[in-house]
Amino acid sequence: MLTLNDLKVGETAVVVKLHGQGAVRRRIMDMGITKGVPVRVRKFAPLGDPVEITVLDYELTLRKNDCALIEVEKRSSDSEQSAL
């Protein structure tokens, strides 16, 4: 399973499914990370965690623990465009 954690800086992928449960999962979804939405990894904090991503044209910071709940898939060129 590919998760948001497996992406490198600058890479874009599309959300496939959200794992986990309860408040954590709901919060992530509420922030716009839902099925079919492209997300792009912008930067890692100096110690590698948390991660800043771009979703729906804004920047959001998430912990790696939470990123591990976000299953993604890389798509060819089209996703690259819509994330920007």
Add this chain to the structure above:
Amino acid sequence: MEPKPIKIALAGNPNSGKTTLFNKLTGSRQRIGNWPGVTIEKKEGTVKGLKHVTIQDLPGIYSLSPYTPEEEISRNYLLDEEPDVILNIVDSSNLERNLYLTTQLLELDIPVVVALNFIDVTRRDGDKIDSSKLEKRLGCPVVETSALKGEGVDECIASCLRATESEDRHAYADKKDAKFSADVEKAINEIESVIGDVARKRHRWIAIKAFERDTKALNRITLTASQQEKIEAIIRHTEEKLDDDSESIITTARYEAIKKLTDNVIVRAKRKDNLTRSDRIDRIVTHRFWAYPIFIAVMAALYYIAISLGINTQDMVDGWFGDGLIPLVQGWMEGAGASGWLVGLVTDGIIGGVGAVLSFVPQMIILFILLGIMEDIGYMARIAFILDRLFRRFGLSGKSFIPMLIGTGCSVPGIMASRTIESQRDRRMTIINTPMIPCGAKLPIIALVAGAVFGGAWWVAPLAYFLGLLAVVVSGIILKKTKMFEGDPSPFVMELPAYHVPSVGNVARSTWERSWSFIKRAGTVILLSSVVLWFLLHFAVIDGSLVMIEDEMIADSIAAKVGAVLGHLFAPLGFGGWQASLATVTGLIAKEEVISTFGVIFSIEDAIGIVEEGDFAGVAAIAQHFTQLSAFSFMLFNLFCPPCFAAMGAIKREMNSAKWTWFAIGYLFVFAYILSFIVYQVGLLFTGGAFSVLSGLAVVLLAGSLYLLFRKAPRAGVHVSA
């Protein structure tokens, strides 16, 4: 005739400019309190020039889901209080995510007015927003605003007033753009008909909540068992068909609807290589290697400025009291024929006591201005970003750093700053640990020990700060592993705001709020306790009657007797004399009182002033009272023991629970006591003392603490897949 009162609820995402808009709308006509049962601030105000219109500020929220206290409060307020209109502030530079809340508000059958805020920033960035198209699609008025510049603020109110007269409350639900996909709509319509008239209003909202299995919302209506079964069957069927769970189906459907709603409404300008000015700054400031040296340099500069500027201002304030006010009042009272004890009470007790506290105010204001600037620029969020990983290890979040930073000035605003931490667990942890950071008022204690007892050794003061940090780390790790603090990890969701030039208004406001919380205690807790303390020090019970005594006879005072009793408690820590015990107790009033009390006991006038000027010969009498070891133990205990009453009050306010308040205070006491105990008793062994029962106990306590520190967490890494 009086116009009918109108209630406006102000709702929006965090960082959408809600506070600024609220301040613009209400000016100073605000009432600030707490929502019942939680530690979330409740603000209410009346609109400028319209006395019959009140605005209720709701907490900043992203959604009306039932998971965080903020969301529950907002939801319950909207459902129970039924405001006449909701003013929904929306960040126009982050339209889609902000509209997510809007679409939920629109389902409540309460008129909504959308304020499209930061419109000036969005325009400046070259983005185009077609607000009339958005208005048509949402079916509610949309007003372009820039709360900061006051643009569109009056129109907001005008729109709100018009909206209250509108009869059509289902405008949004009937829009075709608001509809979810066919499968979801079918399920919701079916649930709506199952529920039928059980819900008297908001049929669609109730049906959506039922579909999400939101039990808290469904508790508002009574469904029969067969209705519940039917609904569950509909949900199951849809979940299977769409291969997802119902909560996720609705969230996804909402964002899909928003995509339709915003299609062609917003046209984003093409940005060169997608790198904004903030990104370029962040490349350096959050750089893998440079981030930390930059952070340390910024901190060093901050404190250098605060302390070097602060010392001068402190002398100035001390001068006003010591050379100005006290002689003036003394002369005036003596002239009026007031008795000696009253003059003493007012000048020494009240003005002296309160003045000592107020002399810290200028330095604190300077520190708070600098911190306010860092916050407004956007650097504070970066600090949380680069430190989060580190703080995680000792059970805190990156956001815990900010309260602790403010806590170096004064614990009271520091503890209050913990409000920005979303997770209750992290917030409690931060509240408990913030008082361990040496605050400005603890500096004289450190200075006294360093200067008078250790002969001005340079390393004592840095060591005290280092020990403060270490104590936070050790205590964080120990607490993290206890049962009380395990449990669900909460998501760390943070936005890194774009860097911008700080606004004078915002910095002034935050500085004022923080300094005021410090000044206020000088007028209340400290004033009262100064009076009590003065009385205890200047009266004695001799032959069964209460008499006022001269300063030389202070050893006979009631205070000395109280101190002697408490001395038994502190003797194992190396400071069992009544003087040091009493000083420790008065430290609960305010930490600077520790030194003032010594001053009174040893008849040294303005002891704090002497310590601050570094004239340690003047306080030699105090130093002789200690050995180096007992002085060090005394300093440690006073740094980490429960903070002053004002800070305890802040803990109580922020914890909003008696149990947690007492836990925090008890924990700090035990932590400080054990630490000083170990240091003193083990120190005695190293300086040639014989092994005693107490040293044995110290070794056991040390072993126990190390066990708590290094043991495996009972259930580490709560169900997180990697």
